[in-house]
Amino acid sequence: MTATTNKAGVISRDSLEGLFDALIARDYVPVGPTVREGVIVLDELRGVDDLPEGWTEDQDAATYRLMRRADAALFGFNNGQHAWKPYLFPPKAKLWEAEKTPDGGFSMRETPDAAKAFAFIGVRPCDLHAIQVQDAVFMAEQNTDPLYARRRRKAFTVVIQCGQAAKTCFCTSMDTGPRADGGFDLALTEILDADRHSFVVEAGSAAGASVLAEIPHSEARPDDLAAAEACTKRAVDQMGRTLDTTGVKDLLYGSYESRRWADLERRCLACGNCTMVCPTCFCTTVEDVTDLSGTHAERWRHWESCYTTDFSYIHGGSVRPTIRSRYRQWLVHKLATWQDQFGTSGCVGCGRCITWCPVGIDLTEEVRLIRDSERKKDAADGHVQEHPHASD
Amino acid sequence: MADKPKLAVWKFASCDGCQLTLLDCEDELLAVADAITIANFPEASRAVLDGPYDVSLVEGSITTAHDRERLEAVREQSGLLIAIGACATAGGIQALRNFADVRAFTDMVYAHPEYISTLETSTPLSAHVRVDMELRGCPINKAQLLEVVSALLNGRKPNVPQGSVCIECKMRGTPCIMVAHGTPCLGPVTHAGCGAICPAYNRGCYACFGPMERPNTASLAHHLGALGVADDAVQRLFRTYNASAPEFRREGDRHGGGA
Structure with a gap:
């Protein structure tokens, strides 16, 4: 071989x-x-x-x-x-810690x-x-x-x-x-x-x-x-499942208004399990903590999930208040924007997000349904094409 | 530190467990006492300093007209009012009265129910006064309490995640008991903060910390049904320490043959 x-x-x-x-x-x-x-x-x-x-x-x-x-x-x-x-x-992971110094400043220390x-x-x-x-x-x-x-x-x-x-x-x-x-x-x-x-x-x-x-x-x-x-x-x-990756980036980029997201709003728990078990999900948040005396501070980084509203919280609130917008963010990033960002798909086909989703949402099935739904929409719009998203 | 912040601890209908969390901070208690003046905390000391207080930690729900007035007085004397625990934030287990006739209970329990003066409902503090922050749990988590006190003292935002228990469970590496064993678990709709204790001991999450931000209780309840949990049992799962939290109340009402 x-x-x-x-x-x-x-x-x-x-x-x-x-x-x-x-x-x-x-x-x-x-x-x-x-x-x-x-x-x-x-x-x-x-x-x-x-x-x-x-x-x-x-x-x-x-x-x-x-x-x-x-x-x-x-x-x-x-x-x-x-x-x-x-x-x-x-x-x-602790990124660094700092101590207040007698002169009113502070000294920082890396935490190897x-x-x-x-x-x-x-x-x-x-x-x-x-x-x-x-x-x-x-x-x-x-x-x-x-x-x-x-x-x-x-x-x-x-x-x-x-x-x-x-x-x-x-x-x-x-x-x-x-x-x-x-x-x-x-x-x-x-x-x-x-x-x-x-x-x-x-x-x-x-x-x-x-x-x-x-x-x-x-x-x-x-x-x-x-x-x-x-x-x-x-x-x-x-092999238990398949995911048709043909033109999946354009498919998902073109599906922001898909009716399928409403169905996911109903089923998805926004619990974040898929992001936690995903071997490629890499998002983190950073938290500063202090002790009671105010002389010692630490900066910690920990895993964060795009399914929390804190994740997209900016001045005035979260930009993804609905569950559908959070599931869409995850799926579109994983399979589409990841390609623009890193040159590969963010999905490796391990299936963990399917097994460990408490309610069994299956991304291979969701992509299939989005594809079907877009195809039907195209047909209804009169754009009859055999492979509407074949070009990538 | 001439002007140490004055902290008061207040109790309404509750079991004392949340305020005892403050005493449970054994290793940190001296540092706490060093940084703040504990002005009113009957569980710790009979010495009581007059208000106003910079911070009030308030435990318990409102179940009597007298308590409602007392809470208003606490509010008036307090700079920041922090509701601690399921009773203060959702009405507690005693909010089960909200689903029944409280008079039937008093008739059953007391020899002289005519002496009992109580409201029809058990309600959270926020139903009566402005609450500046809520710390969830039955009881609250000691680390979260210290985090809030520390954040207040240092003028920073407390780190209190609003997401699911599942995130804490996965971060500690606990295998999912619902997926791997079919154990019903409320973790996917429950507010983080406990550190996912129960699943680590092979028990489903009881939702002591109440609903997470925007929980999808309907989807989870549907799945619990598919796991073989009977409809009245689904209702019971949602009707515990946070039975009257709006999201859990609504879900509970959808099961068990109606409210």
Whole structure:
């Protein structure tokens, strides 16, 4: 397939602990999927035993159920509520603090980030793309966020190529999976059949190759590579949802008055869950706090959601008082204005906003309905076109 | 600090839990006492200084004609009047009387109901006097109380988010109990401020902090029905500590076979 595939190796299930050993020896904090509170979450891991062995999930709009698998797959699921976002872009971060000085002035102090280097184990290709989308936000040449950039540059990324897809997955529509061809340190494909349980491994960086050199592995044989390819195909075949991205930017730019927004006004809770679980949403607010004595002040940054009215509060009030205007802001930014802003879509097709919306609003369905509604409107207006928004 | 602001704490129909939050600020209490003069706070001290007061923290709802007059006197003596807690901001759990005949209750509870002089309703402070700020919760959150006091002392805007509990829940990384377990939860319509305590212990949000800004209670109620919550149970969910908050009252009225 690709050049890297030619160098692929195979790590047996029993040798996978070597990955943790090598990373921990390099002072990384391994972070990856584990089962907690009936959900597969991301957390710090001690080793292979912490992985969700034999677990899977059933996801659909507004529902997620953890279930047992018939086999002992370590990565036999897709993704839970947690994205990797909190590790690179913490929900709350102190930016600086200041003390009043006796002469009536004040002195400021930066608050260095104490986080160690993370090794992300089991990053799905969609989530790898999400990290790259956030790189464009936080590590642009002129506006680099020091906290994000420091954590990101130090991080080690182990991708797990998908061998299955959830009902909420649509990475193939967004061109972000189910297989990543680069941008990782190591990439694993889990092969599990009657006579083997192993991982096809590719190194995508010098750091990855150096870690791999310490893990017992063999050279991949053609049947290992064929099995890995079959995994990718299975994930493609199982893809639960699609989003037609053809001309989606013009479609949404042209749909500001769509009747569909009224329907969303009725259903959307404006609770902000979709923005919190979205692996690319990056909005924050900044708050200044003081102590009671008035001698100590701190500035904090924390996640903010475009679904709150505070988010768009300017002199005189919020510019998006209605829920429809807030949902529209989110959807149009994610799929359309993001392209103008950063050159990519803001959506990677992970499906989290569908699963974790308490009332199951599905953006793939909303885009479809907006498209249908605009098409009908065009037809009624006499502008009969086969693909009214095909040009982008 | 010659002129420390004078703070008074007042109680109307309530359980004392909110004002005790001030005493619960154990680590910060000395700093609070250092920065402000606690002029009237019977739970802490019998010493009472005469008004006027720069700030009044007022707990409780208005359930008697006498309390209504007393509240007006508090208003007159207070620079800033801050309503604290679900009783003071929405009428509290005792506002369940608003949905029934209060006389039937007094007849049932008291040996001599003729001695009971009470209003037909339990109402928030804002129904009677101008309120400068409302701090939600049953009880209020200690960190939010300190934040408000600190903001007042330093002449800045208090940071009190108006959005949903879900935002706090997600920020602390709690898996969503409604999506993952089907547990009914009012978090998506409830005002933030508690730090999303209940979902972190696998319990649905009880909406102690009342309705969030512009909540879509109808959509959530519809979804609760789809989760299998019976219509009268949906009504009960909305009729607790903030039963009489307008958004919850309206939603409650739509369920359980009418008001």
